[in-house]
Amino acid sequence: MRAWVREAVRRIEADANRSADTHLHVFPLPQEWGVDLYLKDESVHPTGSLKHRLARSLLLYGLVNGQIGPGTTLIEASSGSTAVSEAYFARMLGLPFVAVMPRKTSREKVALIEFYGGKCHFVDIAPDMYGEAERLAAEVGGHYLDQFTYAERATDWRGNNNIAESVFAQMRSERHPVPAWIVVGAGTGGTSATFGRHVRYRRHTTRIAVVDPENSSFYGAWETGAMDYSTGMPSRIEGIGRPRVEPSFVPGVIDEMLRIPDAGSLAAIRVLREHTGHWAGGSTGTNLYGAFQLIARMLAEGQAGSVVTLLCDGGERYANTYYNDEWLAEQGLDLGPQLALMEEFLRTGRWPK
Known part of the structure; x- marks a missing residue:
């Protein structure tokens, strides 16, 4: 490990x-x-x-805190751009990635997440993505990156x-x-x-x-x-x-x-x-x-x-x-x-x- x-x-x-x-x-x-x-x-x-800066910081934060290891599924609630960057880093580390997103997220962002090997899980009501991301992370034993909580502390x-x-x-x-x-x-x-x-x-x-x-x-x-x-x-x-x-x-x-x-x-x-x-x-x-x-x-x-x-x-x-x-x-x-x-x-x- x-x-x-x-x-x-x-x-x-x-x-x-x-x-x-x-x-x-x-x-x-x-x-x-x-x-x-x-x-x-x-x-x-x-x-x-x-x-891209935030995703790098969140991945490093999870790694040094012992929350991310080989095979950990990464989950994020995102309106698009953070998930694109996190999918990029997840692919770099060989980790599965799932973005929980509002269904109205731009098609271009969805395509980029999928290009980097991520999967998109849609919700119809935007505030529902927080709870759904937590549920998915618990269901698969993954790590919820949670940009909305950790953004301010993951960056030096x-x-x-x-x-x-x-x-x-x-x-x-x-x-x-x-x-x-x-x-x-x-x-x-x-x-x-x-x-x-x-x-x-x-x-x-x-x-x-x-x-x-x-x-x-x-x-x-x-x-x-x-x-x-x-x-x-x-x-x-x-x-x-x-x-x-x-x-x-x-x-x-x-x-x-x-x-x-x-x-x-x-x-x-x-x-x-x-x-x-x-x-x-x-x-x-x-x-x-x-x-x-x-x-x-x-x-x-x-x-x-x-x-x-x-x-x-x-x-x-x-x-x-x-x-x-x-x-x-x-x-x-x-x-x-x-x-x-x-x-x-x-x-x-x-x-x-």
């Missing part, structure tokens, strides 16, 4: 060493604004999303090449090397916890803003302080937003939260593509929309500086949904007003009231 675990850890670490750090792209803003916007491109990981926020350490290292030569704001969404809450803890540990003045889509519980919990706050409704923005507050959500390290309209998130990814050529998923749009609002505030207050956010995954996973005008119409989403709002911001630096 110990020999197998040593080899498993070696393989995962070797995969990390083979992957160069992810890029930090500049979003073009007028030089005279004195504010720079960067997007950390997590879509270039081997499995195409920010969740002090260093060890986490995403926060990487961002600050890449910013060292920029004109505003310490960001005024870092803007992230919350799916598990693990990313905001990592950034929030890291900036405090390193004594940076950077503030952390978490953007939350429609139907999500995180904003309500942060605003009211009620950690049992629940909407009971799924998010249309895959990868972020939850019907309940997840255990990995750490509100004490967050400086501000912004509620983002879904039409704004999906309009923002089209603005991103037009201005940079990058094709991203909906959660990136949520991030970008929030970053624009904070930049407008900085300009109104005469503040120079930098803002960093994340390009979470590629847009090819959403060709049949977020980039499909028929799907948008079925959802009752009109992107026109939001597109006009953002183009006005990019011309003037002002965010309409």
Whole structure:
């Protein structure tokens, strides 16, 4: 068993060493604004999303805690991207993997999980996936990876090449090397916890803003302080937003939260593509929309500086949904007003009231 675990850890670490750090792209803003916007491109990981980091951490956490051994079936509750990355690592270690997912998860993500040898187990009601994942793990004697509980503790926020350490290292030569704001969404809450803890540990003045889509519980919990706050409704923005507050959500390290309209998130990814050529998923749009609002505030207050956010995954996973005008119409989403709002911001630096 110990020999197998040593080899498993070696393989995962070797995969990390083979992957160069992810890029930090500049979003073009007028030089005279004195504010720079960067997007950390997590879509270039081997499995195409920010969740590659989380999956690696969760597998290592299970291995070093004696929860994963040869032949252990890995189970996860996921809206897609985490399961894609976990399936990749499960195949690397020769372990069976089952993703418990909402039936509405994009076809592209389902295909990727199956490509890596994973199996998909669907539930009709998104909140049911937690209990179903626990049941399956108990039934087969497997290990429930449980990203929503362990994301914040599986990642070392002090260093060890986490995403926060990487961002600050890449910013060292920029004109505003310490960001005024870092803007992230919350799916598990693990990313905001990592950034929030890291900036405090390193004594940076950077503030952390978490953007939350429609139907999500995180904003309500942060605003009211009620950690049992629940909407009971799924998010249309895959990868972020939850019907309940997840255990990995750490509100004490967050400086501000912004509620983002879904039409704004999906309009923002089209603005991103037009201005940079990058094709991203909906959660990136949520991030970008929030970053624009904070930049407008900085300009109104005469503040120079930098803002960093994340390009979470590629847009090819959403060709049949977020980039499909028929799907948008079925959802009752009109992107026109939001597109006009953002183009006005990019011309003037002002965010309409």
